[in-house]
Amino acid sequence: MIFVDGNPFPATSSQGKEVMFGLMEHPAVVAASDAFKSFPERKFSVLEDPGLQDRRWVYLFQREYATVDPSLVDFIGTDEATTCVGVVIRNQKNGMISVTHMDSPKVVSIGLKQMLLQLAAHDSDAEYDVHIVGAFDDVTPNYASSPSTTKQSSKLDGYSLPLCTKVVEALGKRQERFHMRTLFILGHNTKWDAQNIAYPIFNGLLVETSTGSVFPACFDRTTRCPDEVVRRIRVSASYEDPTWKGKLLDTYDTRTDQFVIAPCSWSFYQLNVAFALQNLSDEEILLQCSTSPSAEGPDFVNNLKRQWEYLFRHPKWQETFPRRQARVFVRSANGNWDLLPLSEKDAFDHVSGI
Helix, strand or coil, X not given: CEEECCEECCCCCCCHHHHHHHHHHCXXXXXXXXXXXXXXXXXXCCCCCHHHHHCCEEEECCCEEEEECCCCCCEEEECCCCCCEEEEEEECCCCCEEEEEECCHHHHHHHHHHHHHHHCCCCCCCEEEEEEEEEECCCCHHHHCCCCCCCCCHHHHCCHHHHHHHHHHHHHHCCCEEEEEEEEEEHHHEEECCCCCEEECCCCEEEECXXXXXXXXXXXXXXXXCCXXXXXXXXXXXXXXXXXXXXXXXXXXXXXXXXXXXXXXXXXXXXXXXXXXXXXXXHHHHHHHCCCHHHCCCCHHHHHHHHHHHHHHCCCHHHCCHHHCCEEEEECCCCCEEECCHHHHHHHHHHHCC
16 A cells, blocks of 8 residues: 555556556655755765775665665665666665665566565564655657556557556555655656657665665766676576566575575577677667667666676576575675685575575
8 A cells, every 4th residue: 555645545456557647746746756856866986985985885786676774784776777667665663675676567566575575574564665766758758647548559658657557556556554755757757858858867776774865876886786797697687587587686685784696597598699789889789778778878888798798708607606506795894795605605505594
């Protein structure tokens, strides 16, 4: 059940778009969106702020999720969301926070269950604050603002609208009480240039865990860690791996404050796709690989090329995940992340009961 400004928001099972657009037009949500839009975007970078080495944060890539304990983690965030959404759910009683970067309606229902599993542990009566940021309007302005879309025109929905609709529907159908604090999506999160090309205003968020406050943010290679390239590959590979059908990707162990990159397999099909794409121009790669080519960041193509280079060097997924074991990273004294050798990882599994 969704609440806005302390009151239940009426929802129907058959009119998901109406509910979502109604939420977006609610005065409290509009005011929250205007306030969020006024925040300066925080650039989360160790190069620009070396003091971050003394802070603890968790970064999430597409389709990943993590639940963090504010006593162990200072910040959690994600970016690179154009037609995706960042979803933040915070337990009002104990302050535990779960964040995900959702990229498809197919992962929403099970994904919310995964997020709430730890948040609701031993606290079935908890209420939750919710923040949803991202998913700019990737269809025409007039079309996106209308809830009366017909089935015949549903193919014109783009990517953002179906995803946002599914998230709102799924929250509304659950028994928990969700207080919508931020709904900065679609038209709220869109700007247009002189050629009427749409762009997201913000494509990332950062949560300050001690307060639950959410800010617009962007990250770089110094803070998108650990195991950046492998985790990026895992996103696309997960769609071929039946283990992850309909699920968000397990990434982080809440209790131990360690990154536990759950294994994922990839096939020679993915390798063949990489071989086929590598000789295209950057513009062609962008058009082939992005749901929103005009809205991607400047490093989008370079990030893809780094993934392909890794696949060429490690065509068999077993080289990355021996014995289909997770890759476990522990925080070092200097603020970096160290990969546990497999022998130490076995010991970690035994102690953790994995």
